[in-house]
Amino acid sequence: MIGRVAWLLARPGTAGAAASALPITAFAIVTALLLTVLGGAQSFWSWSGDVGVTYQALAVVALVLLVVPLASLGGAAARLSARRRDDRLATLRLLGATPATVSALAVIESVVLAVVGALAGVALYFVLVPLLALIPFRGEALGIEGVVLAPLTILGVVLGVALLAIVSAVLGLRQVVISPLGVRTKQDAPKLHWLRIVIGVAVIALAFLVMSVLQVAGSAMLILAMLGAAFGGSIAVLNLIGPWVIRLVAQSQAKQAKVPARLLAARAVLESPKAAWRQVSGVAMTSFMAVFAGVGIALLGSFGEAADAESQELFADIRTGILITVVGSFLMVACSVGVNQAAGILDRGELYRSLGMLGMPTPTMDAARRRAVMSPLRITAIGSAVTAAIVMLPLTGLTIIVAPLSLAVIAGVLAAGIGVVWLGLLATRPMLERAAATN
Amino acid sequence: MSSFVIEASGLSKSFGQTHALAGVDLQVRTGESLAIMGASGSGKTTLLHCLAGITRPDTGTVAFQSGAGRVDVTALSERERSRLRREAYGFVFQQGLLIPELTAVENVALALMLNGMPRLRAEEYGRGWLAALGLAGMEDRRIGQLSGGQAQRVAIARAQVTGASVVFADEPTGALDSTTSAEVMRALLDSTTGQGRTLVVVTHDADVAGRCSRIVDMRDGRIVGERVPGVSA
Incomplete structure (x- = not known):
């Protein structure tokens, strides 16, 4: 019986083919990006020796950094897939x-x-x-054999993506099972406590102190531990205060908004600052890392001109790695934003159509949803970069003097990343136009 | 000047093989409340959409008599029709269709802000309309914190705040119980015809239609009858 009903539900609904095509596309992007990241990282594992281990350690760091935006994108894809059935499954419960x-x-x-x-x-x-x-590391391109994954690994990723979808479906639909009307209920966003900012500032100050006394550390292990603590603590703080800061800024924007698009955008963010943060939080880690590691590498590169060719090559490769990680992270956030926006347009289709009937111009609706994404994104990207610059303050100042070009490149990549997310938003505009069409 | 605020003639509209409207002529008098009744699929919502400039009919014309003169709505571009709807008309839908993340007063003020009014002044007008509709003290509540009847009155305030000369309502009480429905209908009539404005209501509820000054009945995309409530046909 279940098989027959599932077949019936598989037919296109009122939202059309887009309702099925969107989650499929989202899962396709998640899988492709995950395989690409794993493929790139895999190539480092064929290298041996001390330098090989260093590259492998750096690859692990990059993978960890990319896990957050990837998980966010995977979650968005799974939620989108689950949401398209909510209403029909709730109806089945009622029946x-x-x-x-x-x-x-x-x-x-x-x-x-x-x-x-x-x-x-x-x-x-x-x-x-x-x-x-074609990406060059250690002076030569990675090569096709280096980046092609084994069939078993690919199968594992496909099964992993399916598992992610199962977990999200079961978690997301618990409310449908508990109450057939559950999907219709909506609660107010929980308030975020100001204590977060106090803890955040304290940890950042502590990280700054740790970085200031780094040179007095006696051993390499201690230096690594201090670096890890400053990096990890600051990242944790970003997650703690990120939603709070986004809410604070949106509150101020809502109060000061003079035109409809700004008011709508600020209110949309205030509806759930945590959701706004979740959508762009991947960028927080990569922006932070880009400045944190970028400053270090730029300085090492400047002062290490006397260093051997192998070290110089390592510095150049770390720079390449940072740029690839930042670009990858922004690409994932852009996809995540695109998927979330597409789901939002499908969910609010009737409202958009009614606003069109009232005479609200589509560009106003479009500007509102763009601002609702871009404002938290800018706060996150710039805020994280500035936090890293503060933690590394003496070194940041020095880098501005001795290696300004390195910082300019990082800033340029961050700006380009913000542009990529904007393009992701632009891609969903035709959907909005169709949703708001009155004819 | 014509005593008709809207004049429609020869309206036809098809969606694929379905003929939603098949040659409708209708005049709406200034200051009247007109109910359009009919079974599901009779074409009443399509007629309302054509009268309001939401949908362009396949054939026929709709003329709107504004203070500035007579406007052929069917000849306007999409952008011009949007502007007309924003500035001269008001809308109340069955589910209210208010913006959930905005407060009650912001939902109302938005209609004025879209026409370029500064926000502070728009919210001042909005508060006035909400108070007039019995929602004083609820201005800063979000839509989810209001009952169905209260939300519908916010929708009425939004439709009225621009000074719309015609308000179009599509099943405005369809999602409400009978007591709330009567309250909402009274608020809608008081704020429209009570102020010399015009109300066009699509409904299948005889009680709602019975409160209007005129009823037209539709079947299969045509007007098949016209009556005045309380007077035998």
């Missing part, structure tokens, strides 16, 4: 379907969409492989 039937249907649909998307992602990954192979 008397058991919670077990509804859960089974949710899982079946999610897995089918995720697997179809993941397979498309595998194909996309193979298209990207020749480009990935």
